[in-house]
Amino acid sequence: MKKITVAAAVILNKEYELLVVRKQNTQYFMQVGGKLEIDEPPEQTIIREIQEEIGCEAQVEQFIGRFETQAANEPDHELISYLYLVAIAQSPRIAAEIAEMKWVRLDDQTTLLAPLTREIVIPWCEQQLLEKN
DSSP states (O other), rough: EEEEEEEEEEEOOOOOOOOEETTTTTTOOEEEEEOTTTTTOOHHHHHHHHHHHHHEEEEEEEEEEEEEOOOSTTEEEEEEEEEEEESSOOOOOOOOOOOEEEEOOOTTTTTTBBBIIIIIIIIHHHHHHHHHH
């Protein structure tokens, strides 16, 4: 199985909603992020991708972990994700290859979410919310 390696951002607002984007010509909403360039550390990739995709200055707050899931839009590909909790300095806006962007509640049942978002990100966010309260 082919592998795709990406850096991905968990971006939450004050209401604890998760920012997800859908790239052009795809169905699934997913984390802001993208493929690592040659010799580019994932921490650098995530800052670059946030700037390119949603036009925001960003600060990495925490490395959440390295995860392997099914790729959302590329059949027969495994996704290797370096996942980061990220704070953005201003309101996000659609840029680059992004077709749509929205904030989703952690209990959202209607949005078509990528495997990484559904299987890893949302359970992690729910756990953080439990620990916070």
